[in-house]
Amino acid sequence: LVSIWEEEHEVTLAQQQRDAVIASLLHGVVILTGGPGTGKTTVIRSMIDIMGKQGLEILLAAPTGRAAKRLSEATGAPAATVHRMLEAQGREDGEMHFARDAECMLEADVVIIDEVSMMDIVLMQHLLSAVLPGSHIVFVGDADQLPAVGPGSVLKDILRSGVFPCVRLTQIFRQNNRGTIVLNAHAINTGTMPTFTGNDFSFVSAVSAEEAAKQVLSICQSLIEEGHSVMDMQVLSPMRREACGVDALNRTLQEALNPETEDNASIAGFRSGDKVMQIRNDYTKNVFNGDVGRIVWIDTEKLIVQYTDDVDVTYTRDEFASLTLAYVMSVHKSQGSEYSTVILPLVRAHHIMLQRNLLYTAVTRAKKRVILVGDRTALFTAVSNDRTRRRYTLLAERLAERI
Template structure:
């Protein structure tokens, strides 16, 4: 049912039932199980215990769980689904995620021992020479990381803000280039790639561009670069790896030639990828590839309250709001008042201070619903920043009106147009249902049926902000969002800001976020596969 463009499973199911399809028809049961698995993977899981899948599908289809269990067994027997038995738990996988997870483990274990040897094996001397030439003295962990880049086929570098990941990556580039290695740089999003490029003064592109995307669909992208046509490189460095899901990591590793080094850089304490898997966390947890974790915050970064408070938050401690303008908390206990205060900041206070609200300021909300959720804040901010006016064209979408001049976000990967989930642009024109959008790299025209891929972006979810930086971040903290008030969500939000963080809401909501470090474990066996557990 998901294959019918524009028709969800529930609508297709209603139509089929009204045409007389039996409730327990095999095709209906298969579609229902597939849809339940799709929802489970959209929640971040690669697999799911059989009993949970049966319960979810039975609820969806209004069919007895026993009947669903029999049908799931038949789908496994017919190779439509994959299964692993793990410590007495039966885990069900969609086929593509099962093979993606297996291949990621296989490729990492293969690549870590196959690195092309560096011509000069005086590794300490190479690093010392770079330090002397660049006038940089690396801290112990930083030195270990640069050294490790010369020694290992796969390396993970992780650390929070201000710990010097950028300095380390620059050092890695210098010593690896000095060995004559060809290096490619990438990141999961255009914004993260741009930041990497600015930090290293070298070209960095998205993983999709690196792999030469040629289209395909959301679940099955097509890439020119693969096992048969691998990347031409001796080293590939990817930043913001916490954002990579299992499918993208699989496509990436399949395109790495034997002997090529892979360096994965990211902050493991941030939110995991929107898609299935906790790839970076699982690789680190497996302890099967070398990992360098940077923990020391350096003096220059330590002068920023954003960096200091981000580390406080990560430890579950209350941020310091007393000493500077760059990290503020406005205690407002009424949700409507919080929403109005956000509008006032964007329309009045911040523009007076010289900030261009469209480009410099991003509102990040923990959830989509309620007064201080993404949906309502977007409506309020659109009305305040880009109101309806004579001669201004508009188009009505499902739950929103899009106007010429609006700040928007691409909500899913569109491989044909070369725009990806999370890309931000501005509407430059609307004509007969067609919408023109200006992105930093290109202008794109959307036909009437494609407009649903766009969403207002004055406010966005914290998840959608990953890999980006903004001069100013504004975040509501209200108790109504308690379901999503987690420490790693707050940490991810504040680490998006370069100059100022403004939190508005209740102290109770802030304390809930700080104390809640129970991040939901995602169902995946990547770490276990890397360790070589019997499955």
């Protein structure tokens, strides 16, 4: 089947990629992991084509709306958020109810979940309870990225348990315009300092957090003057506090890039034209935690946000708290997204968050350009520090005992 697919599509899969496709056909649960540029998307596409031709019903999903959209664009197949696939509904008591569960299971022969590292143990439990016995599940993700914001470390625990077939893609394929970014991401992941050889991966020196904040602003202004949209660039920060933290930098960039005027007054901290982010799932509005858009209308009673898929969403005054400025966001919030340009301040004031997996996650968000701003000591600390806060779950041990 794999050879036939290769002939039809004039594609030759690497041996690891072939192993992954074959494993998905032979086993009920398969984990596909690997860093950027290792061909995970090609494997998913081939799985969809081959299984689809066998008449199997396939569902694709990812933990966030942005990751689901990326998955759909990359594969050409429809993809949903895990919440949407499970038909999540908010209840009046604020709790979440899933219409798809053990009583009303998903009608699918194959379920493929991308960006599994972002899933916490609660959402994983809801997903697995809704999968029909005998179905195939393919978990895809990069175990070296940051763990989920919620409890657990599901992908790492499943891998550590060793009870399911796992294919780890290690061969890096040529990238059109992400070559330096991908190579540096893999270097960082092995504890090697990145190389700054061109415009697509650069370092701007700053001796203090305050100077770094000024440099970040200057870079953003220069990019806008070059014709880049504020929606195509993303400043990421390891922390919320300090001069280079999310909160202070958001205010700095808002004042400089979208200043208050007589015609554009600030209402509840927002202005027309501001880049904003939804910070909680809202199933009635069909917007989800991490969705980013731009305010296109605001008055004292309401505001309207246009999201990236040209969907306008109206917020009443009491719903403004569901939004926050998004000129800058935390690295955690950026997971599952891609941006043309990523700007990342790295300063010693953020020392407790200077970790390898955080730097690796930030760098792999960029499609065309990475600009690091700060001092090289902070960069060296981040690259060298592979100690992450251990999550004690016992999931790996329980899987090993029961399976």
